[in-house]
Amino acid sequence: MSRPSRLIRNPRWTRTLAFKAAAFITVMCCALATMLGVLVHVQVTNQTVGQSRDVALSKLAEATDAYEAGDALAPNASVDPDGLPRELKALAAAGERGTMVADYRGRPLMWAAGPAAGGRALAVAVEYGQQARTIEALDNAILWSSGLAIGVTLLVGAVAVARVTRRLQATAQVARRISAGDLDARVDDPLARKSREDEVAAVAAALDRMATSLQGKLLSEQRFTADVAHELRTPLTGLHAAAELLPPGRPTELVRDRVAALRTLTEDLLEISRLDTGKEQLDIGAVELGALAHRVVAASGAAADVVVVRDRVVETDRRRLERVLGNLVSNAHRHGAEPVIVTVDGPVVTVRDHGGGYPEYLVLHGPQRFRTEGGARGHGLGLTIAVGQAEVLGARLAFGNADGGGAVATLTLPSGASPLGAV
Numbered sequence: 001m002s003r004p005s006r007l008i009r010n011p012r013w014t015r016t017l018a019f020k021a022a023a024f025i026t027v028m029c030c031a032l033a034t035m036l037g038v039l040v041h042v043q044v045t046n047q048t049v050g051q052s053r054d055v056a057l058s059k060l061a062e063a064t065d066a067y068e069a070g071d072a073l074a075p076n077a078s079v080d081p082d083g084l085p086r087e088l089k090a091l092a093a094a095g096e097r098g099t100m101v102a103d104y105r106g107r108p109l110m111w112a113a114g115p116a117a118g119g120r121a122l123a124v125a126v127e128y129g130q131q132a133r134t135i136e137a138l139d140n141a142i143l144w145s146s147g148l149a150i151g152v153t154l155l156v157g158a159v160a161v162a163r164v165t166r167r168l169q170a171t172a173q174v175a176r177r178i179s180a181g182d183l184d185a186r187v188d189d190p191l192a193r194k195s196r197e198d199e200v201a202a203v204a205a206a207l208d209r210m211a212t213s214l215q216g217k218l219l220s221e222q223r224f225t226a227d228v229a230h231e232l233r234t235p236l237t238g239l240h241a242a243a244e245l246l247p248p249g250r251p252t253e254l255v256r257d258r259v260a261a262l263r264t265l266t267e268d269l270l271e272i273s274r275l276d277t278g279k280e281q282l283d284i285g286a287v288e289l290g291a292l293a294h295r296v297v298a299a300s301g302a303a304a305d306v307v308v309v310r311d312r313v314v315e316t317d318r319r320r321l322e323r324v325l326g327n328l329v330s331n332a333h334r335h336g337a338e339p340v341i342v343t344v345d346g347p348v349v350t351v352r353d354h355g356g357g358y359p360e361y362l363v364l365h366g367p368q369r370f371r372t373e374g375g376a377r378g379h380g381l382g383l384t385i386a387v388g389q390a391e392v393l394g395a396r397l398a399f400g401n402a403d404g405g406g407a408v409a410t411l412t413l414p415s416g417a418s419p420l421g422a423v
Contacts (some may be wrong), residue, residue: 004056017168021161022154029153037139044138048131049110053099054114060097060124064114067122077124084123088113092121101128108132155193167200171207175377178207180254183215209335226273232266271385280392282317289314289344289413297323297342309345314413320389323350323395328409347413357401366399 063077083104083323088111091098097114108128116122158161170187177185186208192202236259242260245254274280297304299322325342328351332340336353343350350407361368367383386409390397394414402408 001307018158018161018165022403025157026150029150037142039148040142040252041139041175045135048135052110052128054100054130055108056126057125059126060112060114061190063122063124067116076126077122079122081123081125084113084121085111088123089121093119112400153234164200167204170209171200171204171270175207183211183218184337186211200255225269229266229273229335236263251335270385272381272388283319284315285318287316287318288323289349292318292321293325293344293349296322297331300326300329300333302342303338304329304342307341307343309343311344312346314347316393316413320393324386324389324411325351327382331382332407349411350401351409352406354406356405357400357405363399
């Protein structure tokens with residue numbers, strides 16, 4: 001039985017811009033050097049061979065005249081000499097003239113042959129060693145110069161590309177910091193401040209302008225939220241006091257219920273505005289997670305199961321942690337279905353219900369203020385506050401859906417917690 005083939009992936013560094021640019025430069029330099037080298041080699045070889053051929057044919061003409069006149073032949077001319085290529089001998093026997101370069105006794109010679117009496121060949125051999133060495137030296141020079149040119153070009157190109165990639169990486173790092181919530185991050189590319197900026201500087205400048213604009217809009221939104229919440233607080237306090245003076249009855253209960261909902265919404269908005277400022281102070285103390293989970297469930301006033309797999313004592317802000325778990329349990333009862341299960345497994349606390357699960361946007365991007373789907377009640381602030389308080393605690397809050405159905409919120413507290421009872 002054949003084993004399934006495994007997908008082989010290229011190393012990550014081969015997918016970088018620097019590697020691709022270096023590979024492109026290398027390929028183009030090699031192609032250009034090869035093309036120029038071939039052109040120079042062919043041109044010089046044709047010229048050298050042509051000159052030697054002209055000399056050989058001239059000497060063959062002199063030898064032919066002497067042969068026909070019955071005079072003695074020159075030392076380099078003879079009839080059917082040893083070493084004459086068979087191709088030239090056959091050509092001469094057919095009554096034609098021709099030339100060819102061939103080695104004879106380890107020496108390159110330019111042969112020229114023509115017809116002689118009796119179907120024989122009159123041939124002349126001209127030294128071709130100097131020309132062959134010239135062509136060989138030229139080929140070596142082309143190879144060395146091409147290699148040197150490729151190396152220098154690759155080095156210069158790598159330096160230039162590395163500078164561009166460093167700037168791109170710095171821009172990407174700033175973009176990641178902005179997406180993580182650091183709205184003060186800026187690229188501040190020096191070239192972006194010059195009148196003649198390149199493409200990378202243009203991208204960096206655009207990112208800085210976008211971050212500044214986004215920061216301004218978010219700060220304006222935060223100030224608006226805080227101002228609205230503060231302005232609503234006073235009249236709502238008076239409205240709440242007035243509602244308490246109304247005579248008992250169904251209308252009074254409705255008024256008090258709506259006033260309580262408005263007060264809760266206002267307090268949530270105030271809490272979110274405080275979280276947005278990033279100036280929250282922690283009150284650190286030892287907290288037993290199992291006992292805290294039981295207290296949160298009891299305070300919620302709704303049925304929920306607490307499962308302690310591994311209890312743990314953590315150093316954290318008890319009030320903020322209770323706020324996070326309380327919001328998760330409340331959200332599970334309000335938007336999910338029973339049974340609601342709170343599980344403590346070391347520093348990880350999960351809250352699961354058995355309803356329809358979280359919306360897709362919430363799983364992918366986290367909770368968003370004043371956004372609910374499917375006719376759900378609420379303003380989307382409870383989970384937003386839970387995420388903000390978790391960030392203040394240094395914890396990580398993730399949202400997902402269970403395979404068997406239902407929403408799962410997982411709170412992972414910072415490392416450094418110790419098992420219950422540890423010294």
